[in-house]
Amino acid sequence: MAKVKMYTLSTCPWCMKTKKFFRENNIPFEFTDYDLLSEADQKKLMKELIELGCTGAFPVVIIDKEVIIGYNPDTYKQVLKLK
Amino acid sequence: MNVESRKTMLRLMFEPVADKLGYKFSPDTELVEFLLEQEVNLEKKHGSPFCPCQALTNEREHDMKIVCPCIPFHLKHFDSMRRCWCGLFVHKDITDPDSLPQIPESGINLKEV
Numbered sequence: 130m131a132k133v134k135m136y137t138l139s140t141c142p143w144c145m146k147t148k149k150f151f152r153e154n155n156i157p158f159e160f161t162d163y164d165l166l167s168e169a170d171q172k173k174l175m176k177e178l179i180e181l182g183c184t185g186a187f188p189v190v191i192i193d194k195e196v197i198i199g200y201n202p203d204t205y206k207q208v209l210k211l212k
Numbered sequence: 213m214n215v216e217s218r219k220t221m222l223r224l225m226f227e228p229v230a231d232k233l234g235y236k237f238s239p240d241t242e243l244v245e246f247l248l249e250q251e252v253n254l255e256k257k258h259g260s261p262f263c264p265c266q267a268l269t270n271e272r273e274h275d276m277k278i279v280c281p282c283i284p285f286h287l288k289h290f291d292s293m294r295r296c297w298c299g300l301f302v303h304k305d306i307t308d309p310d311s312l313p314q315i316p317e318s319g320i321n322l323k324e325v
Binding site: 138140141142143144163164168171172175182184185186187198199200201203 | 243246247250253254264265266267268269270274278297298299313314315316317318
């Protein structure tokens with residue numbers, strides 16, 4: 130099973146849709162709501178996300194080593210090899 | 213001012229700005245209502261109606277570029293998607309906003325736009 134980690138914002142409807150997609154497909158995932166972290170933790174995380182190619186736009190989904198920015202179910206399916 | 217009144221104010225403030233840039237509010241009214249409510253909450257917490265789908269970094273220069281409507285700061289990127297990142301605004305000719313995926317800035321060739 131692929132390891133799925135996502136970075137989201139609690140205010141972002143596309144982040145909610147992303148979580149819904151993985152739940153509906155019974156794919157376990159870990160997530161972190163960036164905006165609910167402390168300022169220090171946000172700074173640390175943003176540094177890591179910039180290294181992954183994030184420009185501040187959410188959601189950021191990491192499936193194994195594949196980084197997908199934005200809500201894109203077709204790409205999730207492709208990377209997860211779902212029909 | 214309550215949330216509904218502020219949402220109405222934001223609508224009135226945003227509409228002419230978006231219009232001049234060739235954009236309109238998304239026909240997805242449920243999405244628009246949700247996003248405006250998030251913006252009112254972000255404004256209460258942080259002082260400005262920031263984009264609910266982009267991260268605040270506490271660096272003023274960056275954060276000012278995601279105050280809604282943030283279209284002027286991301287024009288080529290948003291024009292290529294025909295929507296803004298959160299989907300509050302779409303190009304004026306769009307009738308089916310669900311057909312417009314989010315494409316990260318790195319995923320488009322800005323020179324071709």
